[in-house]
Amino acid sequence: MKYQAVLFDLDGTIYYGNKMIDGADSVVKRFRDEGKKVFFMTNNSTKSRKEIYDKLCNMGLECYEDEVYTSGYAAALYAKEKGFETVYICGTSGLEDEFEKAGIKISDKADVVVVGYDMGFDYDKLTEALQVALNAKAIIACNREKHYPGEGAKRMPGCGAMVGALEGCTGRVADYVVGKPNPLLLEIICHQQGLSKDDIMVIGDTYESDIMMSNEYGCKSIYIGNEKHDDTITVKDIREVNELWEI
Ligand SMILES: [Mg+2]
Structure with a gap:
């Protein structure tokens, strides 16, 4: 095995809602025991890195x-990196935390509006974001996911619903979409961890985000799901990853 790091998707791969998927921990342990670095990636912007870390520990x-x-x-x-000094967050406090940590000021007269998934999103929040977005230099979307698996695998409206609402009322398409299938997350991980695309393998349950991102970046991937795809290794259940010894 040539790769040095395994990058796990979270929603639908490691957990559904607040419940860990059976066997996910044993797959993570397998790679740690083999001496691989392990990382966890999510398009979900509601929680800060610390909050996701706490959630994983609690599971x-x-x-x-x-x-x-x-x-x-x-x-x-x-x-x-783009030099924006002020930001308006159309999203949660967890998303605000990440910008504050990065030293970007939160303001209602901001250079950029960032839209993230927010279960509390409503007409009033959209109205406030619209006022800022009409004069902002850019709109950044955390992702355009249509829906995602909640507890019991029930499909829940994703960040794409919030991005679509702001695009609809501004008549403006988001200037940049950060999350998967854009490989920016992989670029950041590789850059910070001193890895190259040949050193990493992605494991995820959504072909259109996890696997397309990996293909775009040029790294290996394992798809967990029922669809048939020839350009990646496919398993139906994360526990089957431990049976793959040739990967
Ligand atoms: Mg997923």
């Missing part, structure tokens, strides 16, 4: 905070 999955990468964290790094 009984041993990990470190700096192994967790979110689209909110990536959005903050991206905004900083």
